[in-house]
Amino acid sequence: VGSFFQGQPVLKNPFLEDALLRGYLKRHLPQEAVWSDLNAFGERVAKEIDIWGRECELNPPRLVHFDPWGQRVDHIVTSAAWKRLKDLSAQEGLVAIGYEKSFGEWSRVYQMSKLYIFSPSSGLYTCPLAMTDGAAKVIQSTGVSLPVEEAYGRLTSRQPERFWTSGQWMTERQGGSDVGTGTETVAVPQTDGSYKLHGFKWFTSATDADMTLTLARVQDRSGSTTPGSRGLSLFYAEVSRGEDGRLRGIEVQRLKDKLGTRQMPTAELLLDGLPAYRLSEEGRGVASIANMLTITRIHNSVSAAAAMRRVVQLARDYATRRTAFGKLLKDHPLHMQTLARMEVETRAAFLLVMDVCRLLGREESGLASQLDVHLLRLLTPVVKLYTGKQAVAVVSEGLESFGGQGYIEDTGLPGILRDAQVLSIWEGTTNVLSLDVLRCVARSSGMVLHAYFTHIKALLAGASGVSSLAPAMKAVGDALSELEQFVQIAASRSPSYHELAA
Ligand code: MFK
Ligand code: FAD
Structure with a gap:
């Protein structure tokens, strides 16, 4: 009934559509190689990758506990698109760029610009990439060689068949913020210098990872452990299967039923003798994983700014297609004021995020002044807490600019809001990060x-x-x-x- 059908918002090349990103890069990183790569990648995001991200949402992971003959297998079955996104991440160098350092101190800005274009279309593959980047950074900074040298090479590889992703298993039932008190997992020393981990990890995202970094308390000969934060050490463990097809030392209890981030698996894991290697000195677990937190918190901020940018991009496009009261939305000053406010929020977030990426790049290239080092330490929790909150507000406003269609599931728009909601929770809640600001001021x-x-x-x-x-x-x-x-x-x-x- 009726002949009118509303034209839908169209996703165009997010690099070409983003004048601020291009302006920023023109000023700091005008190299042709970077521009042509981002342009080509932006084209792929709009034409090809966005559909994969959507497929991950429509075909979420599921857990198969048993094979048809009753054997426990704990298979996390993911979509074909999720697997393609892993290969793509390697090929496009989404972690590697930060470590190849082909553009010196600007390599992080280049890498994060690429992730910024990718994130809203990535089917949340940015989550394992953030943890992979964080793990590579920790391995690099601990200076430990075996057995993690090989892992480092894989985490930073551009070859899909070699590329590994990492998990970050910190949260237990008693404590996600207060891991120092809440961690019960114990590490039992083995005669060859390795450990076996026993415990329960309550939230583990992108659990199909190849390895993980995790925290546990080393048991002494009498079987006792040191309580509190000073009792925690940092461990490296590979996620592998034995000849019987079962996961070595891990049982996947269940997958979480989540508000958003449904594209990727988040599991509860029983660690039952997981073989592991200690990466930190005993009792230096929290301080050692802090490098990972810095990287993942910056990735989180990039994804927050990217979610805002995506909703603004689509809302602007829609304003050129939707008519109300006899004229296009773009010709209603009040609607344009709403979009302008979202644009300003998005720009501010982008510039703050990129400044932190710039500082990270300077620190990693050995060019950072003392002022830069202080700023990076201070602004990392600030940018994460601020953009995490801001993303929910801007994306929510963005949904309203599509009217009722913004609330309709198969437009793909509500998922942007659901996924934004997690950005202020994981990797440190807003209050915990506020306290982190005070920690670094005090220290x-x-x-x-x-x-x-x-x-x-x-x-x-x-x-x-x-x-x-x-x-x-x-x-x-x-x-x-x-x-x-x-x-x-x-x-x-x-x-x-x-x-x-x-
Ligand atoms: C789309 C992209 C998304 C990204 C992927 C997300 C996937 C999801 C992954 C997760 O959510 S993983 C879990 C993340 N968990 C957290 O972020 C934990 C939140 N809680 C905190 O951050 C607490 O503040 C903390 C656990 C660190 C408190 O622990 P403690 O032991 O009570 O802290 P304490 O005693 O103040 O500090 C211990 C040492 O760590 C000190 O060093 P020193 O011993 O050398 O003095 C601190 O300076 C150091 N430290 C703590 N936080 C630091 C830090 N150093 C640098 N940076 C920091 N942020
Ligand atoms: P709590 O620590 O119990 O916090 C509850 C509330 O208390 C929060 O509002 C917090 O801000 C507040 N609070 C706590 N301490 C203080 C304080 N000192 N002062 C003021 N307020 C305070 N964890 C992992 O380790 N690996 C993962 O891969 C992972 N993936 C996740 C995926 C999803 C989708 C989600 C939702 C979570 C994931 N997490 C993961 C867990 C996440 O990091 C924790 O949920 C988060 O750190 C908060 O911990 P908590 O849930 O124990 O909350």
Whole structure:
């Protein structure tokens, strides 16, 4: 009935459509090789990869506990698209670019720009890639060679048949934020220097990974362990099957039934003698996995900014197709104001995220000043907590700009909101990251804050001709003088971050 059918929003090359991304790269990374790669990849995302991501949503993973003859197999069955995304990730160098360092200090910006284009179409494959990147970083920073040298090569490989992904198994039933108290998993030393892990990991995402990094307490000869954070060590374990086809030392209890991120498996795992190698010194587990947290939190922020960008891109396109009250949505000033506000939020998120990627690249290239190091430490939790929250708000607003269609499942739009909701929960909730900010302020005797205000002052000075910025300049100047006193007091007393919070 009726002859009218609304044209749907069309996903165009997300690189070509993103003037801010291109402007940023033009300024910092104008190399032809990068531009042609991002352009070609953007074309693939729009024409090919987006459909794979959608297929992962429509064909979610399932767990097969037993084979037809009653043998326990614990197979996590994933879609063909999910497997294709793994191969694609290797071929496109989505982890490798960060380690090849072909573009020096800008290699991370290049890698993260590619992930930013990819993320909303990736069927959440960005989740295993984040953990893979984090694991490579930890292995690189621990300097341990065997047996992880081979793993490092695989995590950073461009060859699909060689490429591995990693898990990050930290959360247990008692503690996801407070892993120091909540971790019950024990590591029993073996005569050959390796360990066997026994425990229960309550959330493990992209559980079809080839290896994992995880935390456990080393048991002494009497079978006792050290409680608290200082009792935790960092372990490397491979996920493999024995000749009987069963997982070595792992039982997959069940897959989580989740609000979003349904494209990828998140499992509860019983570790029952999982062979493992200790990567950190005993008791240095949390400090050693912190490198992984830095990387995964930056990936999280890239995905948050990317979700905002995607919804704005589609909403802008839709505004050129949908008519209401006799004119296109794009010709309604109030609708355009809504889109403009979303655009501003998205731009701010993008610029903050890219600045953190820039700092990471400088640190990894040995070019970072002390100021850069402080800024990276401070801004990593800040960018993760801020963009995680912002993504939910912007994507929710974005859905409204499609009217009722924004609420309809098979448009693919509601999934963007469901997937955004997790960004503020995993990899540290907002409050836990706020406390992390205080932790790093306390540990640096306030120097990170001083670095931050010095940075802001320098940025504002660059725009000193803009008279409307004068009040901001004054406020930053005042804050800096107050901070100088604070830094002196902090340096003399070394307060804990709980004291600072108070
Ligand atoms: C789309 C992309 C998505 C990304 C993929 C997501 C997949 C999902 C994966 C997960 O969710 S994995 C689980 C993530 N879990 C968390 O993020 C845990 C959240 N909780 C915290 O971050 C807590 O703050 C923490 C566990 C770190 C608290 O532990 P402790 O032991 O009470 O901390 P403590 O004693 O203050 O610090 C121990 C050491 O670690 C100290 O070093 P030192 O001993 O040398 O002084 C700290 O400085 C260091 N540390 C802690 N946090 C750090 C850090 N160092 C650097 N950076 C940090 N953020
Ligand atoms: P809790 O720690 O119990 O937190 C509950 C509430 O208390 C939160 O609001 C928190 O902010 C607040 N809170 C806690 N401590 C404080 C404090 N000191 N001050 C103020 N507020 C506080 N984990 C993994 O290890 N690996 C994975 O692969 C993984 N994948 C996941 C996938 C999904 C889809 C989800 C939803 C989670 C995943 N997680 C994973 C777990 C995730 O990292 C944890 O859920 C998260 O860190 C929070 O831990 P929790 O669930 O124990 O919550």
